[in-house]
Amino acid sequence: MMFHQELIEIGKKAKQAARQLAFASTESKNKALLAMAEALLDSEQEIVQANNLDVRAAEEKGIKKSLVNRLRLTSESISQISQSLREVVVLRDPVGEGEVWTRPNGLRIQQTRVPLGVVAMIYEARPNVTVDAAALCIKSGNVVILRGGSEALESNKVLARVIAKAAEESGLPQGCIQLITETNREWVQQLMRMNDYVDVIIPRGGAGLIQTVVKNATVPVIETGTGMCHAFVDREAEYEKAISIVINAKTQNPGVCNALETLLVDEVIAQDFLPRIGEELKKYHVELKGCPKTCEILPFALPATEEDWVAEHLDLVLSVKVVPHLDAALDHIYQYSTKHSETIITENYSRAQRFLREIDAAVVYVNASTRFTDGGRFGFGAEIGISTQKLHARGPMGLKELTTVKYMVYGDGQIVK
Incomplete structure (x- = not known):
């Protein structure tokens, strides 16, 4: 494949920066993060102005309100993003952590955590991801x-420029944070195949984006799933x-991957x-899409179709089904789950434990809202995404999930016999 020269230059800069950043001290990285946090606050007006351009363009295109809300930045949200950087500062740096053991032949083996290298983030119209991903x-x-997505291009341009400048002025290598501003999809196709320059790709967005990356990338992918x-x-x-849990999980922020999409109710209490x-x-x-039994009990509910059981609505829409018992609920979830987050509300310990054991998902809850599936709420600071796959990382991805291990072996002349 022929790559655009500008994309190759981005890759070269990234690879060179990765060699230096891998050995940066925790103190120097924290210094950069604090500078980035301050720079965001200092640039608030410029960020909001750029974001207003994106929001107006999205509204003119008729993009649904829940997605526009994900795109919007305010003084309050910028302050929250800045604070998330400060929260990452106080987190333990995983680089260099590990364990040491000695073999009977005297070899001392040290397993230590090291960075992945160059991480490419492909994501949709959520400008906060620009900062969260960079921070982690x-x-x-x-x-x-x-x-990022084209809908957030103006916002991302300013955000990336501000935090990259702050990081580099703090002493981190040039090119440690780079934004691709070209919206042509051909560039994404090329980025996904830049094995010489990119170590891992993390897609974050809807099912279409994620599957496009998974199916077309030659660079290793950490799959973040739909919810x-x-x-x-x-x-x-x-x-x-x-009632409190369901209302929170569905309405607190319906446009995110950890929002509730299907409600299952035991027929005994329906x-x-x-x-x-x-x-x-x-x-x-909230618009309800119900099974026949639900529609019989709730005349204002609309009949659900098969598509409603697989739909990530990302809106004030909820699919509702009456099931005869726990086993039927488990069967339904097994059939339709994307293995993101599932919850049971019960005071029965045995059924709660069965739900926890038998549900195959990244996060399983008892008596709590699925909205807690979030790196920040799990104590990871910001998050890079929610991984629904089983290899390398699963669930909210924080700092540790952005590292791998290598083995350093100390000998004194040992040879294999």
């Missing part, structure tokens, strides 16, 4: 190449607790519970 990569000693998240309200659920939760969801203007 810098702290873990990785160089990052960013390629087809379920909640099962068991026959021994506490109603007020269940006649009593569904009217209660239905009325609460109506207050939040």
Whole structure:
């Protein structure tokens, strides 16, 4: 494949920067992160102005409100992004961690954590990812190449320029944070095949984006998954607790991957519970797509189609199904889950434990909202994404997941006999 020369130059800069950044001290990386945090606050007005251009363009294109809200930056959100950088500063640096053991022949083997190298992030219209990804990569000693969605291009240009300048002025190598501003999809296709320059690609966005990267990349991919998240309200659920969890999981921020998409209700309590939760969801203007039994109990629910059980709505839409028992709930989740986040609401210990053991997902909850599946809420500072695969990383990805290991072996003339 012939690569654009500008893309090759980005790759060369990244590879050279990675050689230096891998050995940067924790102190120098933290110094850069603090400078980046301050630079964001100092550039707030410029960032908001650029973001307003993106938001207006998105609204003119008719992009749905929930996605526009993910795109929007305000003074408050910029302050939160800046604070997330400071939170990464206080996290333990995983680089250099490991263990040492000695073999009977006297060889001393040291396993130590090292950066992945050059990380390419391909993501959609969420400008906060620009900063989150850069922060975690810098702290873990990785160089990052960013390629955000075209809807957030103006915002990302300013954000990337501001934090890259701050990092380099703090002493980190030039090229440690780079943004691809070309929106031509051909560049993405090439980036996914730049094995000589990129060590790993992390896609973050909808199912279409993720599958495009997984199917077309020759560079290793850490797959972050779509969130087809379920909640099962068991026959021994506490109603007020269940209502609070469902409302939070669906409405607190419906446009994110850890938002609730399907509600399963045990038929033993359906006649009593569904009217209660239905009325609460109506207050939040949630549209319900229900199975025949749900529609019988809730006349305002629309009939669900097969597509509704696989849909990541990312909006105030919720699929609802009445199931006869826990086994049926487990079967439904097994069939439709994207292995992101699933929760059961119950006061029955045995059924809660079965749910935890038998559900195959990155995060499984008992009596808690799926909205907690987030690197920040897990204590990882910012996050690079939620991995739904099983190799290398799974669940919210923090600093440790951006490292690998190498073995350093100390000998004194030992040879294999």
